[in-house]
Amino acid sequence: MRQVDRIIANRMQSPVATIPALADHLINAGGKRLRPLLTVASARLAGARDDACLKLAAAVEFIHTATLLHDDVVDSSQLRRGKVAAHLIWGAPSSVLVGDYLFARSFELMVEAGSLAALDILAKASGVIAEGEVLQLTRAHDLNLGQDVYLEIIRAKTAELFAAAAESGAVSAGASDQQRRAMRSYGLNLGLAFQLADDALDYGGATETLGKNAGDDFREGKATLPLLLAIARTGAEEAAFWDRTIGQKDQSEADFRRARDLIVSSGALDATLDLAADFAEQAKTALHAMAAGQWRDALADLADFAVSRRA
Amino acid sequence: MRQVDRIIANRMQSPVATIPALADHLINAGGKRLRPLLTVASARLAGARDDACLKLAAAVEFIHTATLLHDDVVDSSQLRRGKVAAHLIWGAPSSVLVGDYLFARSFELMVEAGSLAALDILAKASGVIAEGEVLQLTRAHDLNLGQDVYLEIIRAKTAELFAAAAESGAVSAGASDQQRRAMRSYGLNLGLAFQLADDALDYGGATETLGKNAGDDFREGKATLPLLLAIARTGAEEAAFWDRTIGQKDQSEADFRRARDLIVSSGALDATLDLAADFAEQAKTALHAMAAGQWRDALADLADFAVSRRA
Numbered sequence: 104m105r106q107v108d109r110i111i112a113n114r115m116q117s118p119v120a121t122i123p124a125l126a127d128h129l130i131n132a133g134g135k136r137l138r139p140l141l142t143v144a145s146a147r148l149a150g151a152r153d154d155a156c157l158k159l160a161a162a163v164e165f166i167h168t169a170t171l172l173h174d175d176v177v178d179s180s181q182l183r184r185g186k187v188a189a190h191l192i193w194g195a196p197s198s199v200l201v202g203d204y205l206f207a208r209s210f211e212l213m214v215e216a217g218s219l220a221a222l223d224i225l226a227k228a229s230g231v232i233a234e235g236e237v238l239q240l241t242r243a244h245d246l247n248l249g250q251d252v253y254l255e256i257i258r259a260k261t262a263e264l265f266a267a268a269a270e271s272g273a274v275s276a277g278a279s280d281q282q283r284r285a286m287r288s289y290g291l292n293l294g295l296a297f298q299l300a301d302d303a304l305d306y307g308g309a310t311e312t313l314g315k316n317a318g319d320d321f322r323e324g325k326a327t328l329p330l331l332l333a334i335a336r337t338g339a340e341e342a343a344f345w346d347r348t349i350g351q352k353d354q355s356e357a358d359f360r361r362a363r364d365l366i367v368s369s370g371a372l373d374a375t376l377d378l379a380a381d382f383a384e385q386a387k388t389a390l391h392a393m394a395a396g397q398w399r400d401a402l403a404d405l406a407d408f409a410v411s412r413r414a
Numbered sequence: 415m416r417q418v419d420r421i422i423a424n425r426m427q428s429p430v431a432t433i434p435a436l437a438d439h440l441i442n443a444g445g446k447r448l449r450p451l452l453t454v455a456s457a458r459l460a461g462a463r464d465d466a467c468l469k470l471a472a473a474v475e476f477i478h479t480a481t482l483l484h485d486d487v488v489d490s491s492q493l494r495r496g497k498v499a500a501h502l503i504w505g506a507p508s509s510v511l512v513g514d515y516l517f518a519r520s521f522e523l524m525v526e527a528g529s530l531a532a533l534d535i536l537a538k539a540s541g542v543i544a545e546g547e548v549l550q551l552t553r554a555h556d557l558n559l560g561q562d563v564y565l566e567i568i569r570a571k572t573a574e575l576f577a578a579a580a581e582s583g584a585v586s587a588g589a590s591d592q593q594r595r596a597m598r599s600y601g602l603n604l605g606l607a608f609q610l611a612d613d614a615l616d617y618g619g620a621t622e623t624l625g626k627n628a629g630d631d632f633r634e635g636k637a638t639l640p641l642l643l644a645i646a647r648t649g650a651e652e653a654a655f656w657d658r659t660i661g662q663k664d665q666s667e668a669d670f671r672r673a674r675d676l677i678v679s680s681g682a683l684d685a686t687l688d689l690a691a692d693f694a695e696q697a698k699t700a701l702h703a704m705a706a707g708q709w710r711d712a713l714a715d716l717a718d719f720a721v722s723r724r725a
Contacts, residue, residue: 121551169514173510176506176507177510177511196487196488200484201548203481203517203544206540207544210533211537214534214537226521227518230515233514233518234429236511241430
C-alpha cells in the first residue's frame with residue numbers, strides 16, 4: 104500500500120498549484136484506502152505476480168476521491184475525514200474541476216495497467232455511481248423511502264465501487280469467470296456492509312473517531328436506513344417530530360438526541376447493524392470460491408472489520 | 415454523423431429520468447458536432463474501414479458535453495447553445511453529476527471502440543482540459559494576462575480536445591506515427607482557430623446566431639484575447655474604464671457598446687481574427703502529410719469554416 108500511495112502522490116501533481124493542494128488536502132487526510140487495498144488483495148489472491156495492480160489500485164482511489172469531491176459540493180457537506188471540506192476552502196468550482204482532473208488521471212493509470220477488461224469494469228462502475236448520486240439527489244429527503252430503494256442507492260453509490268475494485272483486480276490478474284464473479288460478489292456485499300455500518304455510526308459514534316460530525320446525516324435530513332426504519336417503526340405518534348426535523352429541517356441540538364434515542368429504542372439501529380453483519384457474512388461466503396491463504400484471510404478479516412467499527 | 419447521433423442518443427439513457435432529460439437538453443440543442451466529425455473524418459482519412467470510429471466519436475462528444483455542463487456550473491453561465499443553461503433548470507448538483515455520468519459513459523464507449531492507444535489519448539486530453547479550467551479559474555479576471563498565457567489556457571481548454579479527437583480517430587485506424595502527429599497538429603491548430611474566432615464573435619456577433627448572448631464574455635469579465643489586446647493597446651487613457659467594467663464588474667449596457675467600439679478601433683478584433691486565420695492555415699498545412707481525397711478536402715474546408723463564421 105505504500106507503493107500505491109507513492110503512485111497516488113506522484114499522479115496528483117500538476118503545474119497548476121491548486122490541483123495538488125486541493126487533492127492533497129483530501130487524499131492525505133487519513134482515508135482508509137479500503138478500495139485500493141481491495142484491488143491489490145484481489146489481484147494477489149487471483150495470482151497477480153507483477154505490479155500492474157498497484158496502478159489499478161491508485162486509479163480506484165482516484166475515482167473514489169473524485170466522487171468525494173463532487174459529493175461534498177452536491178451535498179454542501181462541511182466536514183470530510185475530520186477536516187473542513189475542500190470546497191469550503193478552494194470553492195465549489197475548484198472542487199468540481201479537480202475531481203474531473205483526478206477522474207481523468209484515473210483512466211490514464213488504468214491504460215498503463217494494461218487491462219481493457221479491468222478498465223471496462225471501472226468505467227461502468229463510474230457510470231453507476233453517478234447514476235446512484237442523481238437518484239439519491241431526487242429521493243434523499245423522502246421519508247417514506249423503502250428499504251429496497253435505499254439499498255439500491257447505496258449499492259450504486261458505494262458498493263458498486265467496492266465490487267469493481269475487487270473484480271477489476273482479479274480480472275487484471277487473469278482470474279477465471281467464476282473467480283471474477285466471486286470477487287465481484289465479495290466486493291458488493293462488503294460495500295453494503297460498510298455503508299450500513301457507517302449509517303449506523305452517524306447515530307452511535309463520536310465526531311473524533313468518525314471523521315465527520317455525528318448527527319451529520321440527521322442535520323442534512325438524509326434518509327439513511329436507521330432513520331427510515333425508525334420513522335416506519337415509531338408510527339403516527341412521532342410523525343410530527345420527523346416531519347418537522349427531517350421534512351422541514353427545523354431542528355435543535357436536542358432534536359438529534361431525541362432522534363438517536365428513538366432510533367435506538369425502536370430497534371432501528373440494531374436492525375441496521377444486523378443487516379450489515381448479514382452482508383459481511385455473504386462477502387466472506389463469496390471468498391470460498393478462491394484459494395485459501397493469507398490474501399483470502401486478509402479479505403475475510405476486512406469484512407469483519409467493516410462491521411466491527413464502533414465509535 | 416447520423417449514426418454517431420444514434421449512438422449518443424442511445425448511450426445517454428438511464429432509468430434515472432433526470433439524466434436523459436438533462437443530457438438531452440444540451441445534446442439536442444443544436445451543437446455543431448465538430449469534434450466527433452473530426453474523429454470520424456480523421457479515422458476515415460487514415461483508412462478506417464469499420465465503424466469503431468463512430469463509438470469513439472460519440473465518446474468525444476460525451477467528453478465535450480460533460481465539460482460544458484461542468485463549465486456552465488463553474489462560470490455560472492446563463493445561456494448555452496441559445497437555451498437556458500441546464501444548471502438553472504435542474505440545479506448545479508444535477509449538472510455536476512450528469513456530467514460525471516456522461517464522462518463515465520464516454521470511457522465505456524472507448525473500451526468498446528477497442529483501441530487502448532486512442533483511449534489513452536482521450537484520457538490524457540481530459541486531464542489537460544480540467545487543468546486548463548483550473549488555470550483559467552485562477553487567472554480569468556486578470557487584465558494583464560499575456561497573450562502567451564491566454565493561448566496556453568485555450569490550448570488546454572479547447573484545442574486539446576480537438577487535437578485528441580483527430581489524433582485518436584487516426585490512431586484507431588492504425589495511422590503511422592507521422593500521420594498521427596499530423597492529425598494531432600491539425601486538430602490543435604483548428605481548435606485554436608475556432609476558439610479565437612469564437613472570442614471575436616462575442617464582440618462582433620448577434621445573440622441569435624451565436625447561441626449565446628453577444629457580450630457575455632464582457633459581462634462576465636472574461637479576459638479573452640480581443641479584450642486583452644484592447645486593454646494593452648488603449649493604454650492609460652482607458653485604464654479607468656477597463657478597471658471599472660472588468661476589474662470591478664460595474665457595467666451598464668452602454669459600456670458593452672463602448673468596449674466593442676474600443677476593441678474594433680484599436681485593431682484588437684482584427685488582430686484576433688488574423689491570429690485565428692494563421693492557426694487555420696497551419697491546420698491545413700498539417701494535412702499535407704495525409705493522402706489527398708474527399709476526407710482531406712473536407713477537413714481543409716472545416717478549417718476555413720472555423721474562421722469564416724460571422725454573425
